[in-house]
Amino acid sequence: MTETRNNQPLGGNEMPRFAGLATMMRLPHASNAKDLDVCFVGVPFDIGTSNRPGARLGPRQIRAESCLIRPYNMATRAAPFDSFQVADIGDVAINTFDLQKSISIIEHAYDEILRQNCVPLTMGGDHTITLPILRSIYKRHGPVGIVHVDAHADTNDHMFGEPIAHGTPFRRAIEEGLIEPTRMVQIGLRASGYAADDFDWPRSQGVRVVQAEACWYQSLKPLMAEVRDQLGAGPVYLTFDIDGLDPAYAPGTGTPEIGGLSVHQGLEIIRGCRGLELVGADLVEVAPAYDTSGNTSLLAANLLFEMLCVLPNVEYRS
Ligand code: MN
Ligand code: MN
Numbered sequence: 001m002t003e004t005r006n007n008q009p010l011g012g013n014e015m016p017r018f019a020g021l022a023t024m025m026r027l028p029h030a031s032n033a034k035d036l037d038v039c040f041v042g043v044p045f046d047i048g049t050s051n052r053p054g055a056r057l058g059p060r061q062i063r064a065e066s067c068l069i070r071p072y073n074m075a076t077r078a079a080p081f082d083s084f085q086v087a088d089i090g091d092v093a094i095n096t097f098d099l100q101k102s103i104s105i106i107e108h109a110y111d112e113i114l115r116q117n118c119v120p121l122t123m124g125g126d127h128t129i130t131l132p133i134l135r136s137i138y139k140r141h142g143p144v145g146i147v148h149v150d151a152h153a154d155t156n157d158h159m160f161g162e163p164i165a166h167g168t169p170f171r172r173a174i175e176e177g178l179i180e181p182t183r184m185v186q187i188g189l190r191a192s193g194y195a196a197d198d199f200d201w202p203r204s205q206g207v208r209v210v211q212a213e214a215c216w217y218q219s220l221k222p223l224m225a226e227v228r229d230q231l232g233a234g235p236v237y238l239t240f241d242i243d244g245l246d247p248a249y250a251p252g253t254g255t256p257e258i259g260g261l262s263v264h265q266g267l268e269i270i271r272g273c274r275g276l277e278l279v280g281a282d283l284v285e286v287a288p289a290y291d292t293s294g295n296t297s298l299l300a301a302n303l304l305f306e307m308l309c310v311l312p313n314v315e316y317r318s
Helices: 055-068 099-115 127-141 169-175 197-204 221-231 263-271 295-308
Strands: 038-043 086-091 119-124 144-149 179-189 208-211 235-241 277-284
Touching: 038 055, 038 099, 055 119, 055 277, 055 295, 099 119, 099 127, 119 127, 119 295, 127 144, 127 169, 127 235, 127 277, 144 221, 144 263, 169 179, 169 197, 179 197, 179 221, 197 208, 208 221, 221 263, 235 263, 235 295, 263 295, 277 295
Parallel strands: 038 086, 038 119, 119 277, 144 179, 144 235, 179 208, 235 277
Antiparallel strands: none
8 A cells, every 4th residue: 555645543552542632533632624534623512402411522422532543444354544534623613501602613613614514423412402403404515305313303302492402403404405315214213202203204204214123032134135236326414413322332321212223224225325325424422421431432433434444435445
């Protein structure tokens, strides 16, 4: 191989893994997305949460727990840092006292990232943030297909009378035409609701809803083959709410639900996105305060690495 000029994660033989600045994967920090193919970006926003708060601390803790991740994917043979110029561009400067202003700030921050032809991999933050991200992506790519992992549909019409909160982003996104509903799948939905309509509304829009029970005890590789057929060609956004996984694996989140997906299934979903035209992805709802071991953030950091490993044109070593 020729020597690469791309940024590389700082190796454990150059600086102890527990030392140095806590950027995502110990990558260099960049002040913006200029000249980057892919960026990691944090959105420390949790004023759209309905139950336990704390996802504002997700980006910082995910970065801290990412320090052990090495650059090469032993399972899939992906070598993303040979393929892409990647950096951590820090956090979006949201206004934590004002939800509406923050929504606008996030949208404009992503406009700047996308203007640089850079693919954003986002560390949330609660799921509200996906709405302004999709608004920005729409301006660049038009309506997108969606792979959505979550315990919840997040298609409420309102929460406490508010149209924008962490349980409404996909209702608003479908209404605004940001998503092609027939190119959307929701995986891992479960638990108690207000009425059957909670999951039937997205179905009525053409979304494929795969409830958690349909995933129990099995590999999700066959499902993902169907998802790739369903979504086909065209831009796709991957949005991964950590509460889609079982709270046994990911307790550090605000609205945990029992009976969720396993870590292995989460990996199969992300690895199964290989071949889709991904234009961005996020990992949301990590709330470290409810997770004394750090495992939820460790998991989130690794899932973000796996997302990087399935972006279009990533190089796979034979
Ligand atoms: Mn969600
Ligand atoms: Mn959720």
